[in-house]
Amino acid sequence: MNYKVYVNGESAGIYTTNVFPMPYNEVQVMEYTSFQMNQPVDIRIESEAFLNNVMIRPLSLGLEFTYKDHEIVIHLEEPKKFSVEINGSYYNNLLVFAEAQQYEDFDKYAENVIYFSRGVHTVDILTVNRDNTVVYLEEGAFLNGKIDLDHCNHVTICGYGTISxxxxxxxxxxxxxxxxxxxxxxxxxxxxxxxxxxxxxxxxxxxxxxxxxxxxxxxxxxxxxxxxxxxxxxxxxxxxxxxxxxxxxxxxxxxxxxxxxxxxxxxxxxxxxxxxxxxxxxxxxxxxxxxxxxxxxxxxxxxxxxxxxxxxxxxxxxxxxxxxxxxxxxxxxxxxxxxxxxxxxxxxxxxxxxxxxxxxxxxxxxxxxxxxxxxxxxxxxxxxxxxxxxxxxxxxxxxxxxxxxxxxxxxxxxxxxxxxxxxxxSEECTQKINLIDTRIEIPEEFVQDDNGFYKGRVRVELENTGKEDQSAVFWLQISPAHVGEYKREAEAFLLKAGDSRSFDYDISLPPGKYVIAVQSDNANVSYAWKFLQLDWVLREGAEVNKAPELEFINYYNIRTRGLKAAVHKEELILQSDILKDGNNSLVLYTALPVDRREEEVIFSVEETDFGVVPAVISGKHSLELAPQLRCPLEITLVFKNEPKVKEIKKTLIPGGGNGTVAIPLTELGLEPGIRHFWMEVEARTQDVTEYRYPYTMFHSVTPETSAHMFANVVINTDDAIR
CATH class of the missing domain: 2.160.20.10 (Single-stranded right-handed beta-helix, Pectin lyase-like)
Structure with a gap:
């Protein structure tokens, strides 16, 4: 246990329950306490961790408290519910449920009462279909199962017990x-x-x-x-x-x-x-x-x-x-x-x-x-x-x-x-938002170099549309995270009312799909974004060991050995040190391109789940952000927004060889002579097995069912990389 709780000097029980917090790699256990009160109380909480700071939510309660070293003292005038959060994080918090004192005179043995005493009970399914029934769970009662109320009237479920x-x-x-x-x-x-x-x-x-x-x-x-x-x-x-x-x-x-x-x-x-x-x-x-x-x-x-x-x-x-x-x-x-x-x-x-x-x-x-x-x-x-x-x-x-x-x-x-x-x-007397309007422009097309990376420039334009001078900071955020090279540090600026200013960023990115956005800790700065697609160009007839190497990087900035690829005589040639280890494997996912349809998702990565970047869809008039699409099931099942490809072909490449393999394009579901297709590559290695999503080169989170993040592969028959 992380906490001990005392109410007016008396020990209060600590309970636990399962929660599934971000980033959703494992279910965790959270602690809470519950007690009854009929007059003001002082609560003393002993924390296993040293207390650097404490926050009690919701902030609107305005609760009085003090803390020092390992101890928090809270004064409570009346029953409240709140979360005690320490050291700048909501992980390992303590929930406090101070309840009103009642049920002392409750007739738990009345004829119409279904009574569960303190302790563990297993009912599986308790069906109540009789009028004027009371189901009473005494404090400390723990009921395994469920309660169904079916076509009955004047029914009550009450008490300080738990159903699980x-x-x-x-x-x-x-x-x-x-x-x-x-x-x-x-x-x-x-x-x-x-x-x-x-x-x-x-x-x-x-x-x-x-x-x-x-x-x-x-x-x-x-x-x-x-x-x-x-x-x-x-x-x-x-x-x-x-x-x-x-x-x-x-x-x-x-x-x-x-x-x-x-x-x-x-x-x-x-x-x-x-x-x-x-x-x-x-x-x-x-x-x-x-x-x-x-x-x-x-x-x-x-x-x-x-x-x-x-x-x-x-x-x-x-x-x-x-x-x-x-x-x-x-x-x-x-x-x-x-x-x-x-x-x-x-x-x-x-x-x-x-x-x-x-x-x-x-x-x-x-x-x-x-x-x-x-x-x-x-x-x-x-x-x-x-x-x-x-x-x-x-x-x-x-x-x-x-x-x-x-x-x-x-x-x-x-x-x-x-x-x-x-x-x-809005009320006239309140302080109004003084908006900094932002725009992202790409003044020159991104160009691929001999190392396979695309070089380009992004311009951020800021305009103070308000009536007051503004000073703030912003930073450029490119998703997927940790990919490419660009200035990630915050940029400070001062803009007089009506003035504008632009900032240029030189950017280097591997092939893939990206959302470039303006972020800030100042709510006066407006959110701006731009979608960017960079093709994966494979050389026809080139030696694979001379091909550019692309690196696997995931949301947690875990990097592993990379991958080189080329095409020779209707075969896809892959080279990677990952394949030298018999415990590893690569999985290829290939699909034939389809025309983009309205409402179709074209961008969604792991940090979309975490609120960092919204999904992007092909809207009726232009590309749109879609914040309601935060998980793969909503993209592929609920709103059916995935690209309607005929088939996603899955090909497993086991490790244990010399690190180089040749796969006929026909085994990938591709016709001879094809020069354009979609592909994703998954690296199955031991260092990423604990994480929620697969370790994919182009950041697909569900490559077996959705192709929207697959790389747009172009086979280049010319010697020069375009």
């Missing part, structure tokens, strides 16, 4: 899913319990009416481990909850169980290790989805750049009266504040597409870490057609690092197709 599915692997998810599932019920109350490690969504309300969810704590570490999903239900109140989940936290959906109406989420704390904190969609199969409110919510961590407040629609519903108000956002580097979009997806079923109207964002406060580590991604409003459009969107008092956005540009907002009547309001 940690014993149920993914393989049984078709039976053991959703820790708490209320289906077609009325007058349901779920309060005070803790849910951990659900196999799929943690808590679902499906086709229900008159529901209260209060003071529930949820931890999820698996894919699809949503926090709370309200599906096709009416008159639902969710309040005082805490979520730390891998998938979405608070979600609204509909599945043909009637309209979704009158749903409120309020006074809650959200921590998303991967996906979205607040989401309406993407399944919205109803006539109406209306009057949904997200109020007084703290997002303390959302590190992967996903939309923080999203409405994603691809079914028939008319969506209206959705309110996001008094939302405070802390650690969310590179995030997209708002994303409202109508598009089809894997999860949609309705042929008819609905519309979105009357959406309100008010008092949205992006605090940052505090401050920003990466600039926010551009927010987006995008309809589908004249009939399936977006209208009447109001943004009021949007603050970014303490300054108010007075325009769509200040807000980083892209208003795209089929969007009408966007209104942005």
């Amino acid at each position: 599915m940690e014993k149920y692997p993914l393989e049984v998810r078709n039976i053991y899913h959703r820790c708490v599932d209320a289906m077609n019920c009325r007058e349901v109350c779920i309060k005070d319990i803790t849910i951990t490690d659900s196999n799929d969504w943690s808590l679902r309300i499906f086709g229900c009416e008159e529901v209260i969810i209060d003071n529930v704590k949820i931890f999820g570490c698996r894919g699809n481990s949503d926090g709370i999903d309200i599906c096709g239900s009416r008159n639902v109140l969710v309040q005082n909850v805490f979520t730390r989940v891998w998938d979405d936290s608070l979600v609204v959906k509909a599945f043909n169980t009637g309209n979704l109406e009158n749903v409120t989420f309020r006074s809650s704390i959200l921590w998303n290790d991967f996906a979205r904190p607040m989401e309406v969609g993407v399944e919205l199969r109803a006539e109406k989805v209306r009057n949904v409110r997200f109020e007084n919510i703290d997002i303390i961590h959302s590190p992967t750049g996903y939309p923080l407040m999203g409405i994603h629609h691809g079914d028939r519903a008319e969506i209206s009266d959705i309110h996001f108000e008094n939302i405070r956002i802390e650690n969310a580097p590179g995030a997209q504040l708002f994303d409202i979009r109508i598009r089809d997806s894997f999860w949609n079923r309705d042929k008819e597409k609905g519309n979105i109207k009357d959406i309100f964002f008010k008092n949205i406060d992006y605090i940052g870490n505090p401050g920003t580590d990466l600039l926010l991604s551009r927010s987006r409003l995008q309809g589908l057609s004249e009939e399936s459009g977006i209208r009447n969107i109001t943004f009021e008092n949007i603050k970014i690092l303490g300054k108010t956005a007075a325009s769509e540009k200040d807000c980083g907002l892209l208003v795209m197709d089929y969007v009408d009547n966007v209104v942005l309001l």
Whole structure:
């Protein structure tokens, strides 16, 4: 254990739960404590690690505390939930749940009570289908399994116990899913319990009416481990909850169980290790989805750049009266504040597409870490057609690092197709954002040298569009990370109001696909980006040992022996020291090029998962960023954005030889005489087996299923490299 906790001198228990934090190479264990109080208390926390600094989130609590050496003392006037984070990191944090003292007079032996005492219980599936039932989990009760509420009325699940599915692997998810599932019920109350490690969504309300969810704590570490999903239900109140989940936290959906109406989420704390904190969609199969409110919510961590407040629609519903108000956002580097979009997806079923109207964002406060580590991604409003459009969107008092956005540009907002009547309001007395407009230009075409690298120049142009002088820093960020040579250090500048300035960067890059971006720790600097594709040119008839050598580099800056390639007599010749080791191998992935289609992803790398760089798609009018595409499954499955190649041919090349191999092009699925194809190369070596994604030369994360990052290979029959 990393911590010991004492409340008014009495030892409090420490519990553990599984979490799956970035960079998602392994599930980790997080500690939390829970105790009850009915008067002010002093909490003393002993930390195994020496304390250089301490932060308590959410910052809006303003809790009083002191710390020294290995000890933190916190004074608490009333029950609260918070995260204690030490030494500048949220890893190895301690969650504290100070609960109201209650249940002393609870009649746990009443006839209508299903009672679980302190200790471990295994129920697998507990089905409640009788009206007027109470399921009571005493403090210290740990329930392995799930609870289904099925067509029953006036039912309560309560107590300070825990429901967990940690014993149920993914393989049984078709039976053991959703820790708490209320289906077609009325007058349901779920309060005070803790849910951990659900196999799929943690808590679902499906086709229900008159529901209260209060003071529930949820931890999820698996894919699809949503926090709370309200599906096709009416008159639902969710309040005082805490979520730390891998998938979405608070979600609204509909599945043909009637309209979704009158749903409120309020006074809650959200921590998303991967996906979205607040989401309406993407399944919205109803006539109406209306009057949904997200109020007084703290997002303390959302590190992967996903939309923080999203409405994603691809079914028939008319969506209206959705309110996001008094939302405070802390650690969310590179995030997209708002994303409202109508598009089809894997999860949609309705042929008819609905519309979105009357959406309100008010008092949205992006605090940052505090401050920003990466600039926010551009927010987006995008309809589908004249009939399936977006209208009447109001943004009021949007603050970014303490300054108010007075325009769509200040807000980083892209208003795209089929969007009408966007209104942005701000208070006159507040300090406004003083925007530095940025652009990236490539004044000269990149040219390949004899070493196989491309040389070129990138120009960053800055313009102070505000009324005040500005001093700040920016830096050039090229993704994938650690590739190529260029000035990575921050550049300081001073710009008077109305002035502009440009900075030139000489850049050397190997073949591949790149996003070049402007980054800053100053939110007044706008985000700018440029996509760059550099062909992998192979010489026809050249000796492979004289070919340029390309190096394998991954997101963690692990570098290994490189690869040389040439083409001779309709064979691909490869040379690499990797192949001299019998424990290693190379895998080639080849595909025939296809025409680029609208919505198709053309760029997404490992750090896209981590919020560093958004995916790039081929938009209706030009290339677009797509921050909602943060994981490979959303690219290949959910939104079907992968290039529609006929086949990805996989060829394994075992190691153990002299390091040189010749493979007929026909064995790679290529016709004789071909001079243009797509290819990715994976190096299977022992030093990268612990990492989430394969070790690929051109940074594909799922090369077996998606070809969008494959190199554009050109066989050059001329002696000169173009």
